[in-house]
Amino acid sequence: QKEVEQDPGPLSVPEGAIVSLNCTYSNSAFQYFMWYRQYSRKGPELLMYTYSSGNKEDGRFTAQVDKSSKYISLFIRDSQPSDSATYLCAMKDAGGTSYGKLTFGQGTILTVHP
């Protein structure tokens, strides 16, 4: 079993839809949770960063973390064709020998069509 599970999709939605992307994880030591967006032939771009459980909102994006269920989500409101990309969840623990190491999900390919 992988430490981080993410449905690879692909996910196709119409413009304006609300998109929900999810990851589950098994390592209870993970404390920091990130969502990256990666366009084709580009490096990952940090979208959202949260620490521990709770919600964080930034414009059209909302990140949720539920540590009790080991479940994180990214919601995209009013999705746009420019949101079409691969979305990667990533997480890391707070210290120890693996300090700083990110463990990634498989990535979800999202297409928003006009």
Place this chain on the structure above:
Amino acid sequence: SAVISQKPSRDICQRGTSLTIQCQVDSQVTMMFWYRQQPGQSLTLIATANQGSEATYESGFVIDKFPISRPNLTFSTLTVSNMSPEDSSIYLCSVDTDAYNEQFFGPGTRLTVL
């Protein structure tokens, strides 16, 4: 945030040769990382490179194959040695910002080995 550049952006190499990838950051950072992203796959950590100490390699990656240098707080190199077609991947460097624990990625180096 941090601005990260990588050289070369892409290369096509012959089997058995070596390639050195450079990573430059616009600010001083303690922790730098090298990841590999194989075609259609997510990111896998190769090693952690901290200035003033030997790089720490993840399981499945060895120094003889992927030697790393970290001469100062803004620069690192990764060498892919004795290349085979299985080394064809995107190689990415990233940095962990000391203050906020966010991790940012460079644009990647796309390597094709013939």
